[in-house]
Amino acid sequence: MAQGFSGLSILVWHVHGSWMTAFVSGSHRYVIPAGPGGGQWLRGRAGRAWPATAIESSPAALASEQIDLVVVQRPEELALTEVFLGRRPGLDVPAVYVEHNAPRPGSADAVHPLAQSEYARDIPLVHVTHFNRVMWDNGPCQTFVVEHGIADPGVRYRGDLPRMAAMINEPGRRARVTGSDMLRDFGAVGPVDLFGMGSQEFAGAVGGGITGKGDLAPPALHQAVARRRVYVHTARWTSLGLSLVEAMYMGMPVVVFAATEAASVIPPEAGCVSSDVGTLTAAAEGFMHDREMSGVAGKTARQYAQARFGLDRYLADWDVVFAEVVARQ
Numbered sequence: 455m456a457q458g459f460s461g462l463s464i465l466v467w468h469v470h471g472s473w474m475t476a477f478v479s480g481s482h483r484y485v486i487p488a489g490p491g492g493g494q495w496l497r498g499r500a501g502r503a504w505p506a507t508a509i510e511s512s513p514a515a516l517a518s519e520q521i522d523l524v525v526v527q528r529p530e531e532l533a534l535t536e537v538f539l540g541r542r543p544g545l546d547v548p549a550v551y552v553e554h555n556a557p558r559p560g561s562a563d564a565v566h567p568l569a570q571s572e573y574a575r576d577i578p579l580v581h582v583t584h585f586n587r588v589m590w591d592n593g594p595c596q597t598f599v600v601e602h603g604i605a606d607p608g609v610r611y612r613g614d615l616p617r618m619a620a621m622i623n624e625p626g627r628r629a630r631v632t633g634s635d636m637l638r639d640f641g642a643v644g645p646v647d648l649f650g651m652g653s654q655e656f657a658g659a660v661g662g663g664i665t666g667k668g669d670l671a672p673p674a675l676h677q678a679v680a681r682r683r684v685y686v687h688t689a690r691w692t693s694l695g696l697s698l699v700e701a702m703y704m705g706m707p708v709v710v711f712a713a714t715e716a717a718s719v720i721p722p723e724a725g726c727v728s729s730d731v732g733t734l735t736a737a738a739e740g741f742m743h744d745r746e747m748s749g750v751a752g753k754t755a756r757q758y759a760q761a762r763f764g765l766d767r768y769l770a771d772w773d774v775v776f777a778e779v780v781a782r783q
Contacts (some may be wrong), residue, residue: 502737544576603768611705619682633688707751723756
């Protein structure tokens with residue numbers, strides 16, 4: 455953690471639960487908008503087991519909160535900050551904008567919303583992967599990269615079920631982006647258990663060896679996934695998936711479609727990384743039938759995840775960004 459840098463009061467919306475779980479584990483006070491009915495702007499903690507330093511605040515109460523910094527994750531939050539706080543982000547209160555996604559449409563020429571806004575020169579843009587930082591047109595925005603980090607869930611891999619696991623939310627609606635259509639290729643060489651929102655409906659529609667397991671919450675999700683022999687990650691066009699990092703942390707061998715950041719950060723010794731679906735399905739089939747090989751690859755995956763995606767490194771990186779942004783303001 456950055457030396458002596460702690461104790462900020464940070465306004466941040468609950469957008470991505472897994473990302474927030476790591477983010478609110480730092481040495482600051484995290485103020486999360488909450489209200490009746492929740493919704494995308496007032497979700498609050500939503501029952502998450504977060505530290506006591508992650509507190510809920512109503513829009514009415516936010517105006518009197520002592521906020522030192524705002525973390526924006528969606529374009530609409532720029533205006534909401536001014537509505538809730540009565541202060542302009544980046545001008546009256548320090549702010550950063552976190553971009554979780556790879557650009558679309560137009561992967562090479564998509565201009566980031568912040569770069570086109572009046573805040574472009576006042577609010578730094580933080581990407582979660584180096585790939586995203588290069589692919590977005592960031593315009594005049596100052597940019598940082600803070601790669602994912604998660605708390606170590608411990609070795610959970612059992613691999614006692616010779617089946618593949620995948621974790622994808624809304625695999626039907628997001629088929630091209632998440633690559634869930636490729637699961638039919640994997641289902642042709644062995645059984646695939648798909649976890650996530652909409653997984654049962656998707657599996658029922660496509661069949662072909664795919665079984666939908668529904669939307670389980672941790673730790674039940676991790677325990678169930680870790681019983682499968684190998685983890686399959688098919689995403690075509692997303693940031694580096696936290697579900698993939700979690701699988702590696704648990705000690706699972708991984709079979710990964712080589713796209714976006716995954717193409718450069720996942721070591722082949724942790725499983726198989728390729729853009730050839732035939733190579734990937736053959737690797738998955740091999741892991742299903744060789745438990746010893748799966749265990750060796752899984753240990754490598756875990757060691758790599760611990761070294762690259764540790765929570766301490768993640769929080770320290772964020773403190774460096776916070777210190778610079780607050781000092782500049």
